[in-house]
Amino acid sequence: MVAAVFHPLGIFIVALGTAFLTPLLFRKREGFASLIFMLALAAMATIAAAGFLALANGAPTIEIETAGIAPPFAINLRFGLYESFFVFAVNLAALLAAWHYLPRLRKHAATLLLFIIMVMGIDGMVMTRDLFNLFIFIEITSIATYTLIGFEREAGMLSAGFKYIIATSIASAFFLLGTIFVYYQTGTLNIDDIIAHQSAIGGPIGFVALLLLLTSLLIELKPYPANGWGLDVYETAPSAIASMISVGVSAGVIFALYKVQPLFGDFLTSIAVVGGITFLASNVIGLRQNNVKRLLGYSSIGQMGLMVLAMALLQQHGQHTHLALIVGGLFLNHLLAKAGLFWLAGVVQRDTVRGWAGVAGKPLLLLVLGVCLAALIGLPPFPGFWAKWGLVMELAVDNLYGWIALVLVGSLLEAAYLFRWFGHALRADDSEPVNVGVAPLLPPAAAAALLAVAGYFTARSAGVVPGQLLLPVYAAGALFLLDGLPGRLKSLAMLAVVAGGGFWVAGDLQGLNRIFALILVAGGLLMAVATLYRGDARKGFYPLLAALLLSLATLLTAHTSLEFFTSWELMTLSSYLLVTLGRDGVKPALSYLLFSLGSAFLILAGFAVAFAATGSIELAALGNAGDSVPLVFSLLALGFVIKAGAFGFHIWLPGAYTEADDDTTAILSAVMSKASIFGLVIVAGQLGVRADIGLEPAYVLGWIGMLTATFGALMAVFQEDFKRLLAYSSMGQLGYIVAGIALMSHLGWVAALYMTVNHFLYKGVLFLAAAGVIYRTNTRLMYQMGGLIKNMPVTFVAVMMAIIAMSGVPPLTGFGGKWLLFNAMMDKGWYWLAAVGFFSSAVAFLYMFRILQTVFLGQRKLAHKDLREAPLILLVPQVVMLVIILVLSAYPKLLLDPLSAAVAPYVPGALLWDGLALQSHLGYWNAPMIMIIVGGVWAIPLIFLLLVSLTIKIQPVKQFNIVYAAERPHRPEDTHYAYRFFAHYERAIGVLVKPHATAFWSAVSEWSHTLAASLRILYTGNGQTYVLFILVYFVALYFANTGTV
Amino acid sequence: MDIDWFQKIGNFGLTLLIVTVYGLFMGAFIERIIAKVQGRVGIPYTQPIINILQTLTRRTAISHGIMFYLGPVFRIAGGVGTLAFVPVIFGSETFSNFSGAGDLMLVIYFMFFGQLGMALGAGESGHPYAAIGIARGLSQMTAYEVPFALSVIAIVLQYDTLSITEIVAAQQGGWQHWTLFTNPIAVAAAMLAFLGMTGYSPFDIFLAPQEIPIGPPTEFHSAYLSLLQTNRALFGATKLVLFMNLFFGGATGWVELAIKTWAIYMVAIAVGVAFPRFRIDQSIRFFFKIPTLIGIASIVYVQMALVR
């Protein structure tokens, strides 16, 4: 009986019954009619859900025969796992869309019944197994849609609607013609029967028949360039209707395509090309779009293209088993995310992307928007991520590298315009704030919540255990609930969560991972303590920080490339969002995100190639990739170094580091940047050394590293902004580390890891010190500071020590790094790199001195007279790190021995100790002794001077008591030599630091926009032109495929 | 570690004394030569020592703050420390100093120690010219560091060691084994770098703020100045010793050392009196051109001709 109630036929019965009775009910009481309407939609969704659950648990496919006569003689419907999934998803979306749009829908009986019939039509398209019946359902859906598009009767809607009608009518006409020709040849209309008698379809008529069917279905999916009519509708139609066209109608059509695809065996390449062109073109054109709904239209069309592409390619290569996860995942992801976005657009009612500045500061709205956008571009934990992963892996297995590139480039472009929109939404300007209550946000919020749930289940079906892996998400979610608490309390909660979670996840790691765990997790925690210094609410900050730090922890525990990549993307997402929280962080955050995604996609491609070669996603199996090793290594290494800010790809780095909150920057630079080093080490360890690839990629990597070091240092020299200077410095220092790893030798790796630890320590100190200074002075410009040593002596000492540790001047830790690296390079015979290294470390002195001079020394500004020392809680981590620096300086064996042991499994070898002196092939380094001697030669003159001071009178003088060309300066601004400190250097070699990279990437951006402009001129807005495109599309498909059949 | 620290320290003290005094005398000597070239009489040989004693006995001093106070200390620690890591007389345990603590890399990097400290001290005085001078000095340093590093790499490659003692050892057995003759290209690059390092004309623009009676030397006076002057002599001599060790076969006795260092120094002086001063950007660009090319050539030479 239960089965009977939940029989899928009930969907149609409920829908039709409700629709037919609605006019009668409506005449009695509007409210009652809309209640029945909602109940009917809910009932339909419930039936679908029940069916889906049963089928997912192994119930047999339900074959529905009508008229009590077996197919092919009567129409039959099928309700299998895939059908039930699509029907359920569409009905769920429809329910939410109706909820969203009910205030308008309930005004007329016709809108209510049209909506429910439209949904039923889509269900029919999914379930029917009869070709002509499919046509009927397509028409039912279309006609219902036509009216719903235009019923508000505004001029734009009417124009768009009419074009839509004409275009889809042509498509339907093609379908009908194709159907009748198929019938002519096979004598049947049942799809299964047609497929069984596929051999009967042949000759010119069969060819035209198939092409007509194919063209029709493709046109319904709005392929580029024959899709202007669809875009117009997305732009003008009411959001709920646009969402249903985007997710519902398209779902029906794509399922129809799936059903008849066995007929199109010879056209699969064409189909894939159509999908690919559409995906790429619409995402390029999206770059130029400022209208939110049209933007969503481009994205919708692109997503459909992606699904078509995936379906065709997977079918073509017999990957039927993966179809469910990949296309299903992409579909579900698109359905929920796009629908959610359309509804948000309907709620917010701002046409242009810029107008969305009005939503800034609305947490729920932004959360929903962010979730949908992140899902749409395929970030974890949402379904699209797992699906895209699967797609790329399977494409790689079939050696479809060009397609992988297309998918990834398209996704990157999509991210560019979607997150540009998000950026506008984050940044409040003087536009009028949007007034939205909570109630209208519920449907999109429900979509977002469902995305998360769906992500969880997709992850499970992708073979991932989402318990530990998604810990960052859970933690962020939990902390987000506490976001109303006072700032410091939240900070403490965050620390507790990170400490607990981090220990749980990464507590029992060994070897190399343990070392990185100490830097990334323990170190990150130490730096996170500093967040206590600001007591304000910092909405969203603490959850994101927890997510970032925990994703670093999960990154370390990854055994498979999927786990690794998941954590990597979570890290990308959370760090991106953290950067947006900075005062002017939105814009640089976008370029940070794009470069991060670009690098992530390279990594993804690398993993995919490795998977194709080894058949395994175990990280440990990377080395078995055989001939693919150089390619895998190059892709992965390039991905990691881009994320590390490698020269040429660095342009995201200064902006992101500068504009993020000060303590965020400290964590990004000191801690998170090490994640890419970790990745590089893992990859190099599996590939570079073990598989013994040729030296060429490693040598290139070494040069990338050293050039990064040089240009990072050079660019740091010319910065006026404290944090920007440190950002470039970070870039440069990471360059050394990359070069060290590239050496692929024991000593080189020890050097790299030693520098990694060291960079964490001193850059942490420097950025936290900078945070303190900026906190007190309220400026980041160094020439506006000066003389702060008097006010902030502890900070000064910290900075000075950190700078000595960074510069490589003995006796602090920096020298060890330089010594190890130089020796390793000479060992390897990389003399030129060593020479460049010398130069860049000399250049580094320039900016290091500049920090000390212009911030802490020189003339203090009058306004800064009463500044206090930085907050204590900022100083605590600095002091802790300084103590570590001192200990490691005096006794580096403490660090070097574990490092050597940790890298030994990858790069065999050992450090040669002579007592406390480290020996290399060339030289020796006795750190404790150096410490003692330097201490001695420093202490003795000091004592001497102190003794002298006892005998004479040392008189402290006032600030301006200097001999200054016979005048006494009276304003510190006149006397503080700080602005354009190295102007002469710029005159000498400034030509080297012309922003070529920035110019290049601007040109790339400019070029893509120009491309977008020239691709979209086809969208003239003229309905007849659009019809013409459809005809041309048919003709083109015909002639492109003549000869294949 | 079985180092006899007392013995070592005592020996080093002796070296320090000898080198400092030698440096002071040589400073006076050079001043006299320059004076002769310029048609003056010049200072007496004892003048540097008198200067130091004189400044040391001033009874008043001012301080701009703690770094100002510590600046000279850093400075002289840099000088003394650098000397400590350089073996002065080849084959003499007594005058090998603490060269067991580290190799050539250590010396090269430790040379920055004093400069950094001095820069900080001068910086705290709040005097803009101090900052200008330092900014220029550092910029020039990055420039001459390039040929210097290249020539150092060349000789490290040539002798396959970073240990200064072993580099000297490899040059023993006659003048023909000196780097000067086995690898003249590297020496040429290094000597050009040396011109920049010593800060004589034409590469002395970064000292310009000191020439008018203002700037760091006037801010630093009395005991501070005595330390600085001592260091000037000491550090200069140490650099000469280092160059002698690397390129001119080292010295087996004090006399050889005196002659060789004097000769090296004379190169700088000869150039200095003959050429007018470069602007800072000119001097930076200079080092990036010819000297750098020579440095590159020296490595190529070593790779092609000397190492297999």
Added chain:
Amino acid sequence: MPRSGREPVCASARRYARPQRRATVFDARTGNVNPMLKRLFIFFTLILVAAIFSDVALNYSEHTELSRLAQHYASKGPEELGAANLVTSVVVTYRGLDTLGEVTVLFISAAGVGLMLRRRKHPDTVVPARKPASELVETAARLLMPMVFVFGVYVFANGHLTPGGGFQGGAIIASGVLLLLLAMPQAQLSHRLIGFTESLSGFSYVVVGVLGIVLAGGFLDNRILPLGSFGSLFSAGAIPIIYVFVGLKVGSELSAVVDRFRSDESKPEL
């Protein structure tokens, strides 16, 4: 040399400085294509389509025997469903779902037209009152109307026996209504009645379909009633009943559509 663009160098430059609107192939700013070119392109495309079609036509050969499906319908249909009109048995039963869909299409297009042409809140034009038709027309219409209606009912009631059926009958009824409206422009149709007929007949159709599940083999199975004697009015199970509902529904809906196009000012909102 970069052009300043402000001062034309010579007379010819001045002429080019402000170009007259000339026929360009494509104006990227407005997206306008040269109309001549566009026409040519359309022509060319149609030629290609025509070529494809002619390929079809030239390769077409008439069937000499029924398709597998049709053979089944022709040989088994009459005894299976009891309808003499094979088309009807296909329409109502074998492809009953199509017909239900078709009724739905008509239903939603009627609803859609009603929605699109609903009365505006602020009508911007006053439609002049229609002139009454001539006496002759009016009288003839009054005479013909009942006959038309009866004929319509006959056509849909006998759909399983003779050519015709629910749609045809409904269309005939609607043409009667059209005649009425032409003859009496002022006439007001009873929207209540139309709507009621529409809804109820549609709903009943669904109920009959569901009865098929309960009483017979499946949804829309006509064998819920005895098949009766072949060729008589009360035969073919539920086919006549379904056709009655379809006929009523189609008739009322087509009437509604026609009425709604007449003028929108005179009608209440749906």
Added chain:
Amino acid sequence: MTGLPVSTYVLSTGLALILIGLWGLLMQKNIIRMIIGFSLVDTGIHMVMIAIGYVTGGTAPIIDSAVPIKDAATRVVDPVPSALVLTAIVIGLGVTAVMLSYAVNIYREKKSLSIDDCSESKW
């Protein structure tokens, strides 16, 4: 009758009608005329369907005294296309009705029936 079978003529006419309809859709600026063009396409397709349902020498698929049940399979034309056409006509009608209702509204909004005036959204 020699020459081509009758259904070929119907089919060709249908295809030609489709072409004419397409021409109308593409070349006529007036929305009403475009709708007519669409109707022509529709009608053309219906003709093609009928043509395809024809079986050489067949008669109407109605079982009566002229066509007994046992001969039905050999004597009648294919009933399926006829059934499909019936449905297709109604659907075409529905679509045309909605198109016309759009035309009415477009004219009311823009006081124009030219398709060229319906290009608000582009790019």
